[in-house]
Amino acid sequence: MLKHYSEEKIRKKMMSRRLIFSTLLFVLSFFPRLATAGEFQDDLKARRARAMERLGPESMLILWSAPTKVYSHDVNYEYRQDSNLYYLTGIDQEDTTLVLMPGNLTRKEILFVKERNPLREHWTGHILSKEEATTQSGVEKVYLATEFEPFIRTILSRQPYDLPRYSSSPEFDIFFKALTGGRARLELILSPKPGLFERLGPTFEFANRVKERSTGLLIQDATDLLRDLRQVKTPYERKVLERSVEISNSAHLAGMKTARPGAYEYEVKAAIEQVYKSSGALGWGYPPIVGSGPNTNILHYEKSNRRMEAGDLLLVDAAANYEYLTGDITRTYPVSGTFSPLQKDIYRIVLAAQEQGMKIAKPGVRLSDIHEKTVQVVKEGLLKLGLITETAGDQYRTWYTHGACHFIGMDVHDVGDYDRPLEPGMAFVIEPGLYILDGALENLPKSPENDTFSQKVRPAFEKYKNIGVRIEDSFILTESGLKQLSARVPRTIEEIESFMQTHSKPSASR
Structure with missing residues (x-):
C-alpha cells in the first residue's frame, strides 16, 4: 500500500510538471506574435x-x-x-x-x-x-x-x-x-x-x-x-512582405510537384491554395492563374478546368495575401518535366529579358527604364526567331503585350508613382512575357504594313504557335541592392527541369 501511494504520488507530480511545461510552451508560443x-x-x-x-x-x-x-x-x-x-x-x-x-x-x-x-x-x-x-x-x-x-x-x-x-x-x-x-x-x-x-x-x-x-x-x-x-515600405512592412512571398514560394513548389500529364489545372491551383491557408495567410492576393497548353496565352485566365497533356507548358501566376501584403510570382514549366526545343527558344528570350532588367534595377532608375531594357532584349530575340522583321518599330507588341513592372504591397498592383525614381524600400516585380497566341496575326488592324508583316512571319508563327511564357519575380530594393524575394522557386531551364524530374509523379490516369 505504501509503495502504491508513492507511485501514485510520483505519477501525479509527473503529470503536474507536464501540465506546467505544456502551459509554458503554450504561453511562450504567443510571444513572437505579441511582439x-x-x-x-x-x-x-x-x-x-x-x-x-x-x-x-x-x-x-x-x-x-x-x-x-x-x-x-x-x-x-x-x-x-x-x-x-x-x-x-x-x-x-x-x-x-x-x-x-x-x-x-x-x-x-x-x-x-x-x-x-x-x-x-x-x-x-x-x-x-x-x-x-x-x-x-x-x-x-x-x-x-x-x-x-x-x-x-x-x-x-x-x-x-x-x-x-x-x-x-x-x-x-x-x-x-x-x-x-x-x-x-x-x-x-x-x-x-x-x-x-x-x-x-x-x-x-x-x-x-x-x-x-x-x-x-x-x-x-x-x-x-x-x-x-505606401510606395516606400517601412522596415516592418519589408519583413512581412518577405514572409508573404516566402509562403508564395512554398505554394509554387507545391504546385510544381502536383503538375503532371493527365492532371487538371485545378489540382495545381488547389495545392497552391492549401499552402496559403496552412501557412497562416489570409488567402490569395489575387485569383491564381493556372493555365496549360493554349491557356498559357490568356493573361488573366481563371477557369483552371483543362486537363494537362504531355508536352504542355503550364503557366502559374499566384501569390498569397499575408497580413495584407502580397507579392507576385509567375513560373512557366513543362508538365512532362522537359522543355521542347521550341519552348526553350521562347523561354530563353523571356529569361534573358528579365535578367537584363534585374541588372539595371538600382536606385535612381524608373520602372519604365527596366521595361525598356526588357523590350530591347525581346526585340533581338524575336528577330532571330523570325517572329518580327525589324527592331525599330512596335512589331514586338504582337507577342509582348504588357508592361514588365508594377509595384507590389498591400495590393498586387500596388499604388505608386511610376515617374518616381527607385529608392530603398520600394517593392516591385519584373515580369516579361511572350505569347504566340493563335489568331494574333489575323487580329492585327488591316493595313499594307501589317499584311506584309503577317506574310513574312507566318512560318515562324506556325512553328511557335500556342507557346506562352511569362517569368515574374518579386523584388525589394534595399540599402545594399536588389533583393529577389522569390529566388527559391526554380527559374532557369536547368533548375526547372531538375526540379520537375526529381519531384515528378506518374501521369494521372484518364
Whole structure:
C-alpha cells in the first residue's frame, strides 16, 4: 500500500510538471506574435504621424472602410478592408472610419467603429469593442460609428465635440481658425474619379454634401499622399512582405510537384491554395492563374478546368495575401518535366529579358527604364526567331503585350508613382512575357504594313504557335541592392527541369 501511494504520488507530480511545461510552451508560443503585434502598432502610429506631417495642421483627413460586397443573394464575399484604411489603422472590420486632425492639441487621431451587438455577433462573429479597437490600432480616441455624423456636423459648425458644455477648450482651435479664414482643407480619397454620367460613390456624395453645407473648407484629393507613403515600405512592412512571398514560394513548389500529364489545372491551383491557408495567410492576393497548353496565352485566365497533356507548358501566376501584403510570382514549366526545343527558344528570350532588367534595377532608375531594357532584349530575340522583321518599330507588341513592372504591397498592383525614381524600400516585380497566341496575326488592324508583316512571319508563327511564357519575380530594393524575394522557386531551364524530374509523379490516369 505504501509503495502504491508513492507511485501514485510520483505519477501525479509527473503529470503536474507536464501540465506546467505544456502551459509554458503554450504561453511562450504567443510571444513572437505579441511582439509582432506591438511592432505593428508602433508602425501604424509612425505611418499616421508621417501622414499628418504631410497633411499639415489646418486639414482633416477622412478614410472609410470598404463596403461589404454581395456574392449572390444573401451571401457576401469574404470581407477585405480598404487598403488605405488598413494601412493607417490595422483594422479589418467593416463600418470603420478614421479621422486625422493634425492641428488638434491631443485628439489628432479619431476612430469610429460599429457598436457591438450580441445577436449579430452570434451570426457573423466578434465585433471589436472600442477598447479592442484602441489596442489593435493604437488610436486612443474611439467613438461608435453612429457618432460620426454628429461629430462632423459639430466640427464644421466650429463647435468642439465631446467636451463639457459651455467649456472653453482650445482643442480644435487651429482647425476652427482655418475654417473661419477659408484655409481649412478636407482631404478625401477622390480617385478614381467617376465619369460625367456615372453614379457618384459614397465619398463623392459626402464631398458634395459638405460643399453645399459648409463654408471656409477646401476639398482636396488625398490619393497621392497615401500613394507616396505606401510606395516606400517601412522596415516592418519589408519583413512581412518577405514572409508573404516566402509562403508564395512554398505554394509554387507545391504546385510544381502536383503538375503532371493527365492532371487538371485545378489540382495545381488547389495545392497552391492549401499552402496559403496552412501557412497562416489570409488567402490569395489575387485569383491564381493556372493555365496549360493554349491557356498559357490568356493573361488573366481563371477557369483552371483543362486537363494537362504531355508536352504542355503550364503557366502559374499566384501569390498569397499575408497580413495584407502580397507579392507576385509567375513560373512557366513543362508538365512532362522537359522543355521542347521550341519552348526553350521562347523561354530563353523571356529569361534573358528579365535578367537584363534585374541588372539595371538600382536606385535612381524608373520602372519604365527596366521595361525598356526588357523590350530591347525581346526585340533581338524575336528577330532571330523570325517572329518580327525589324527592331525599330512596335512589331514586338504582337507577342509582348504588357508592361514588365508594377509595384507590389498591400495590393498586387500596388499604388505608386511610376515617374518616381527607385529608392530603398520600394517593392516591385519584373515580369516579361511572350505569347504566340493563335489568331494574333489575323487580329492585327488591316493595313499594307501589317499584311506584309503577317506574310513574312507566318512560318515562324506556325512553328511557335500556342507557346506562352511569362517569368515574374518579386523584388525589394534595399540599402545594399536588389533583393529577389522569390529566388527559391526554380527559374532557369536547368533548375526547372531538375526540379520537375526529381519531384515528378506518374501521369494521372484518364
